[in-house]
Amino acid sequence: MGDMTSHTSAVETRPTAPVSGRVAVVGNGPVGQTAALLLARWGVPVVLLDRRRQRDAIGSKAICQQRDVLDTWETVGAGRRIADEGVTWTTARTFHRDRELFAYTLADHGRSSFPPFVNVSQARTEEILDERIAAQPLIETRWGREVTGVTQDADGVTLHCARTTEREGPGGRPEPGRRPATIRSSTCASQ
Ligand SMILES: Cc1cc2nc3c(=O)[nH]c(=O)nc-3n(C[C@H](O)[C@H](O)[C@H](O)COP(=O)(O)OP(=O)(O)OC[C@H]3O[C@@H](n4cnc5c(N)ncnc54)[C@H](O)[C@@H]3O)c2cc1C
Numbered sequence: 145m146g147d148m149t150s151h152t153s154a155v156e157t158r159p160t161a162p163v164s165g166r167v168a169v170v171g172n173g174p175v176g177q178t179a180a181l182l183l184a185r186w187g188v189p190v191v192l193l194d195r196r197r198q199r200d201a202i203g204s205k206a207i208c209q210q211r212d213v214l215d216t217w218e219t220v221g222a223g224r225r226i227a228d229e230g231v232t233w234t235t236a237r238t239f240h241r242d243r244e245l246f247a248y249t250l251a252d253h254g255r256s257s258f259p260p261f262v263n264v265s266q267a268r269t270e271e272i273l274d275e276r277i278a279a280q281p282l283i284e285t286r287w288g289r290e291v292t293g294v295t296q297d298a299d300g301v302t303l304h305c306a307r308t309t310e311r312e313g314p315g316g317r318p319e320p321g322r323r324p325a326t327i328r329s330s331t332c333a334s335q
Pocket residue numbers: 170171172173174175176177193194195196203204205206207208266289290291292
């Protein structure tokens with residue numbers, strides 16, 4: 145990932161070769177969000193699919209974000225915001241009732257400007273990443289699409305959704321002529 149002390153140049157890095165095609169990312173959780181943002185950062189168009197209808201901001205879920213993750217998020221413009229909103233800690237203490245069993249301190253920042261860990265709710269993390277996705281024209285987000293299978297041949301990749309099918313050619317564009325007409329109104333893109 146390169147030198148993380150230079151976040152600005154990391155964000156501005158672009159591939160030298162032209163990018164063709166589009167990548168489907170299945171799952172719009174933090175990992176899928178991050179994958180989509182990183183691909184888009186490299187100029188790769190992305191369609192981000194999730195079987196859920198919308199975000200369900202329930203529970204604490206993943207509340208502990210490690211420094212290397214913050215570094216990665218910073219390359220897509222989210223790391224500093226998440227780090228600043230989170231609670232920073234460097235020492236982990238494990239207790240049994242009121243007795244401390246052991247503790248360890250993570251003080252070395254290495255070349256990163258971020259702390260070893262921050263605590264922030266997964267819902268808030270997803271919200272911030274969603275803002276970055278909304279600002280990224282190369283990412284198209286589609287909720288309510290359950291991917292049930294993927295097939296590939298020489299001409300392209302077909303994603304099979306629970307109720308829908310969408311086919312793309314090598315250039316990432318839908319191929320209407322290759323799709324059965326009956327799925328025109330029920331592709332992943334519509335519904
Ligand atoms: C109740 C609960 C408590 C948790 N507590 C903690 C905690 O304290 N600390 C911690 O670190 N972690 C915790 N976790 C785990 C944390 O939520 C996960 O590590 C994190 O969400 C993983 O992110 P992800 O993007 O990989 O997966 P997810 O957030 O699960 O996202 C995956 C997405 O993929 C979608 N999907 C899956 N299959 C398909 C398909 N076929 N087609 C389309 N979409 C699909 C799903 O709908 C989902 O939105 C908890 C989880 C739960 C449920």
